[in-house]
Amino acid sequence: MxxxxxxxxxxxxxxxxxxxxxxxxxxxxxxxxxxxxxxxxxxxxxxxxxxxxxxxxxxxxxxxxxxxxxxxxxxxxxxxxxxxxxxxxxxxxxxxxxxxxxxxxxxxxxxxxxxxxxxxxxxxxxxxxxxxxxxxxxxxxxxxxxxxxxxxxxxxxxxxxxxxxxxxxxxxxxxxxxxxxxxxxxxxxxxxxxxxxxxxxxxxxxxxxxxxxxxxxxxxxxxxxxxxxxxxxxxxVRVNLELVEHRRALKTINLLSKPEPYNPPQADGEDGGKDSKRHHPRKWRRLGFESENPALEFDDTGYLGMMDLVDYARRNEDSYSKILMEQAVQPVEQRCPVARASLSITLILYEHFEIDEAVDTVDGAATGHTRTTSAYDREVNPYNVNKMYRPLLLQWGRLHTAATNAFQRMWKLAAAEHEDFFKIEEVIRVIIERIIGAADRKTDVGKIEDELRGVTLETARRWQIDGLDEVYEDAWGPHLVQVREQLHQESQQFMKEQRVRCLLQGQWFPVTALNTGAVVPWRYVRLSHNRKWLHYQDFASKNSSEPTIGDLAEKIDLSSVTSVDSNVSAAENPVMNGANESTETLKETKTGDSVKTKQPQQSTTTKITILGTPNKPNKHSLNSNGGAPDDESILLELFPQTSYIASEWLDGLLMLLNQEPITKDTTRLIDMMKDWGVRLRMLNLRWEDVDWEALEARVKGARVAEREVPTREGLDEDYYYAMAEA
Missing domain, CATH: 1.25.10.10 (Leucine-rich Repeat Variant)
Structure with missing residues (x-):
């Protein structure tokens, strides 16, 4: 060597x-x-x-x-x-x-x-x-x-x-x-x-x-x-109008809007020359600022917000002035505040790209990246590279311009007013998170601009609803669990009442499984008003009028029913008519009307079997081994013609027996009502409405000071109830 x-x-x-x-x-x-x-x-x-x-x-x-x-x-x-x-x-x-x-x-x-x-x-x-x-x-x-x-x-x-x-x-x-x-x-x-x-x-x-x-x-x-x-x-960097660059930027924002000359009427004897021109009373509010002192409105965004607004005006020079002209002819409350929208977009992008969480690289030691570059991440998930690089961050100006235009478009589509500004702001926040947040390192900024240009208000609202669980989960996790449990019980009780009402109204069933072209007798089944008896009677043909309970000679004591068996779950997928039927059933039966918009099908293999112990009440329907009683027999068989009728009667009978519903149709409706209930409650929640100290204390098991209970001191007996008309 x-x-x-x-x-x-x-x-x-x-x-x-x-x-x-x-x-x-x-x-x-x-x-x-x-x-x-x-x-x-x-x-x-x-x-x-x-x-x-x-x-x-x-x-x-x-x-x-x-x-x-x-x-x-x-x-x-x-x-x-x-x-x-x-x-x-x-x-x-x-x-x-x-x-x-x-x-x-x-x-x-x-x-x-x-x-x-x-x-x-x-x-x-x-x-x-x-x-x-x-x-x-x-x-x-x-x-x-x-x-x-x-x-x-x-x-x-x-x-x-x-x-x-x-x-x-x-x-x-x-x-x-x-x-x-x-x-x-x-x-x-x-x-x-x-x-x-x-x-x-x-x-x-x-x-x-x-x-x-x-x-x-x-x-x-x-x-x-x-x-x-x-x-x-x-x-x-604070906006300071004593600095030439800042004054020039603010002047650019105004000049690119192409303001019309303002010459107010002159008083008698007042010179109307050049020196008499006055400041337009809405010079800056016309551009979308909240006051005539725009420098103060850059407190949250600093010089970055001013740069973005200038860049937006330059990129949209023609449309910028046209938008302001269109806004000028609208009522004040309905005008979209362009400048305020621009500043809002700056803050939304700032939060989206987590600028405040950036590693400070100006000390010469930091590299500007953190946990995503670890050897563990590279080995376990090599695709992290698509999220490590954010080339869209480098296109800040184009993203800001496209998002500001989207803000104005959403404002117009929603027919928003000034008090709705924060609602539109939240919609734009969701849009940016969905579109820009879903982009990987190879996504071109032009595609993002097209998506921001084409997203509809309906789509944005749907995204907003879909994301509510994620937004509030951290702060409201334990509370949401309780709300969901409560709403699940309420939704299940509502569906029980709806299903039982279908039984109370009655239904025609073929006596046997239908075959194409066959003529079969019909059975009419109806629940008694006291919900204790199931009345039925066989007829040679299906009458146009529905029989009354007095016309139904046969009946079953529901206390003797031990179980309800069915092949509905197995046959549900091939014969299911879709969620629209279920929704229609739910909608129409709220008033107690039965849904009879569907014509009976000419073939069915769906069967509901009611089992029980005839001639004696069923107080102990199950034997010691958890199975059916030894003397259990078939009390009645029903052949529903459609899936939604099968769901109504099977789950209705089960719920009458205080058992859980089993069909997808019913459980889907229960889940739908529960989810919408949760979302509606969250839409009414405001962060500032929460007593965070009390909430934290309750979570930790600490004692919370009780609120003072109102008393009747100073009240007399002179009061009345306002009865609403039915």
């Missing part, structure tokens, strides 16, 4: 005039400098000066190895003396102009290390080789550097893409830390104008990003985290 060269040999090779010796020296250094002990020895031997010389004087692969060795030193936070203006300028020049990928990669890595070098790690007071300021002179010499850097994001070499994006991240991070309150937004805007958003978006959707452990994936996630940090910082 070849012994590695010593420090003296390598330093001599670096300054040698022989190209082969220099190439060998820098090639070996790349790997040897990974050892901190060797790196310290190399620094003590003034090796960094020789390495600097090699980086400036060599070309081709030798120069690539020289920069790679210099990168290895800087990663150990040593050798900074070798990094001066000429070296930085050379690195910028190579990054812009050189065609060799390996040289550009190492040059970009050097610049990343310089920009990312934390100030606290500077060991000498004179060390100023860090941050954007260190490379700014070189950038001034190469004004197309940033443009070239952004173009590198689309390179075919993934390592080069990663290095370029790492430098973009470092520049953004340093701009936020050291750029000043008014400088960093300008730098970020410059990067965005050069197309950095589109470049990173392509990387997010590309196959190379699926390897979440790669440097490229780390850089992408860091950029995503930085984007959230920037959005948060923009939101934290």
């Amino acid at each position: 070849e012994e590695p060269p010593d420090v003296e040999t390598l330093v001599t090779g670096l300054v040698s005039d022989n190209e082969g010796a220099r190439k060998y020296a820098v090639f070996k250094l790349q790997s040897l400098l990974g050892d901190p002990a060797f790196a310290d020895a190399f620094i003590q031997g003034d090796g960094q000066i020789a390495l600097r010389h090699a980086a400036l004087e060599t070309i081709g692969n030798t120069q690539a190895y020289a920069f790679g060795s210099l990168d290895a030193l800087l990663e150990l936070d040593i050798g900074w003396d070798a990094v001066d203006g000429p070296v930085i300028d050379k690195a910028v020049e190579l990054a812009v102009t050189h065609p060799l990928v390996n040289i550009v990669r190492n040059a970009l890595t050097l610049l990343v290390l310089i920009v990312s070098r934390p100030l606290r790690q500077s060991r000498r007071e004179s060390a100023e080789v860090f941050g954007f300021g260190a490379i700014k002179p070189a950038l001034d010499n190469h004004p197309d550097f940033l443009d070239s850097l952004v173009q590198r994001l689309s390179a075919s070499d993934h390592t080069l893409c990663a290095n370029a994006l790492q430098l973009v991240n470092a520049l953004m991070r340093d701009a936020v830390i050291h750029g000043g309150e008014h400088e960093w937004p300008k730098f970020i805007k410059r990067l965005q104008d050069l197309g950095v958003i589109g470049g990173v978006g392509m990387l997010m959707r590309g196959d190379a990003a699926s390897d979440v452990g790669s440097p490229l994936a780390t850089a992408i996630l860091e950029f995503q985290g930085l984007t959230k940090v920037l959005l948060r910082k923009w939101k934290e």
Whole structure:
């Protein structure tokens, strides 16, 4: 095994005039400098000066190895003396102009290390080789550097893409830390104008990003985290009309609305010249603000809300002014407040993308991603990558514009008024969660815009109802369990009454199973009014008029019935007529009317068998083994012609015996009424209506102060009841 060269040999090779010796020296250094002990020895031997010389004087692969060795030193936070203006300028020049990928990669890595070098790690007071300021002179010499850097994001070499994006991240991070309150937004805007958003978006959707452990994936996630940090910082910037940029933005919002000149009537003797023009009394409320002091209404959204509103007005310049003109002719209460809607969308998107939960990446250590990049997640669920990357976050402006337009459309469809603003806001929140939240990393923003443009109010309302359980489950979990249990009992009692009323009204049944074309006798069955007897009688034919109980000679004492058997459950699927019949049955029998809209079918195999012990009451219908009594016999057989009649009579008889219903038709109706009852109760709940302290105390078993019970003190006997007319 070849012994590695010593420090003296390598330093001599670096300054040698022989190209082969220099190439060998820098090639070996790349790997040897990974050892901190060797790196310290190399620094003590003034090796960094020789390495600097090699980086400036060599070309081709030798120069690539020289920069790679210099990168290895800087990663150990040593050798900074070798990094001066000429070296930085050379690195910028190579990054812009050189065609060799390996040289550009190492040059970009050097610049990343310089920009990312934390100030606290500077060991000498004179060390100023860090941050954007260190490379700014070189950038001034190469004004197309940033443009070239952004173009590198689309390179075919993934390592080069990663290095370029790492430098973009470092520049953004340093701009936020050291750029000043008014400088960093300008730098970020410059990067965005050069197309950095589109470049990173392509990387997010590309196959190379699926390897979440790669440097490229780390850089992408860091950029995503930085984007959230920037959005948060923009939101934290307070709108101040003393600042030129803020005044200009607010003026843009007004001018793009194309306001009509306002010349109020002049009083007698008042000059009507230019100086007499007054402020329109509804200048800002016309745009959808709540007052004539719009700066105060950006308190919740900060400068981010103003940026979004300006961007919306610019993207919809023609429709923006037309919308405001249409609103102006409508009653004040029915006008959609465009500005207020825009600010609301900003907050909804802010919450949807969980901006406040972003890892702060401006300290140079965080990467902007958390638990989703763990090795466990990658091994157990490799598809997490589709949720880790949020390329739609980078399309914030387009999403905001599309959602604001959707807000206005929902307002119009709902014929909303000002007091309905928060209701429409909640509808839009659900729409954004459903459409944007369901998108994966490959979903194009154009598709999202189309879906936001096409979603209907009915669909949004359905989503809203479907999501109520999830929205309130955390806060109302135990309460909802009790509500569901209570509503289940109420719904079951209601269905019992409905089914029993069908029995009270009576029904025709064929005496035997029907065969096509056969003529069979008919049996009419009806429950007595006291619900204790089941009367029936066989007839040669089905009469047009229904028999009375007096016409029914046969009867069964329900106290003697031990069980009701049927094949309804088995035959239910092939003969079931659907939920619409059940709904119709429920709807029409609320008034006590029987449903007879269906014509009898000409064939049926459904049978209900009533079993019992004739001639003696059934107080102990089951034997000691839990089965039927030994002397149990068939008391009556019924052949329902349709599934919903079978459901009514089978479950009606079971419920009369205080047993649970078994047919899908009945249980479906019970569940439907229970679910709608829960949802209606939740729609009436408000978070502010809850005494959270009392609720928490009850959950923990603590004593709660009882409310004062009203007394009759001061009242007399002079009162009356208001009786409502039937």
